[in-house]
Amino acid sequence: MVLCKTGGDDMESKSQTNTIMIIGIVIVAVVVVLGALAFRNNSPTPTISNPTSTTQNQIAESTLAVSPEPTQADVTLTEEIQTVNLEAGSFYYKPNVITVKKGQKVRIVMKAADQMHNFNIDELGVKLPIVKSGNTGTVEFTADKLGTFEYYCSVVQHRANGQVGKLIVQ
Ligand SMILES: [Cu+2]
Structure with missing residues (x-):
């Protein structure tokens, strides 16, 4: 009984370490995937945000050029x-x-x-x-x-x- 108990404890602790290892691997994998996604996202984001910001600037400039009359007067x-x-x-x-x-x-x-x-x-x-x-x-x-x-x-x-x-x- 005592041996069986200790054997069962060993089994339990083994499966515990296994699940911890699996969780660790999963976490590492998730981190790697997230990191890769973040990298992928980072490079397209400026190209996406830049055109929008330039168009916003262009819109701002055109509205500035149209609305204030002093510029035209100058x-x-x-x-x-x-x-x-x-x-x-x-x-x-x-x-x-x-x-x-x-x-x-x-x-x-x-x-x-x-x-x-x-x-x-x-x-x-x-x-x-x-x-x-x-x-x-x-x-x-x-x-x-x-x-x-x-x-x-x-x-x-x-x-x-x-x-x-x-x-x-x-
Ligand atoms: Cu002279």
Whole structure:
């Protein structure tokens, strides 16, 4: 009886260790399968979530571009600026006549061809500081007065030597 009992205990403990081992294997297998699934899921998830996020961004951008009017106003403002490329040399401006409409925003982009030059229109308060030879300087102003105004270079005797031009505001 005693032997049988101990034998039965042995059997029980053996089957217990067996079930523990099986449970352990099952857990490991589950973990491995879950891990593999997680890996598989991880790689497609960004490709799935990215398009949705970009489309969301695109939607957000398009709604932003459509709804606020200041953005459109800015675009038209920059289009309204009339850019004049001006060459300044000894002793001339090319072109030496610029015609604009009253109220026009004007951007003068002046390249100093040989030596240092500047650009001034006294009546409109326009002053482009000295631009060194080979460099380019920019000045912006609004032609808010009707008339013909002289632009000139104030570097030493340049104006007297004929470095002048006419801005006609119509
Ligand atoms: Cu000059």
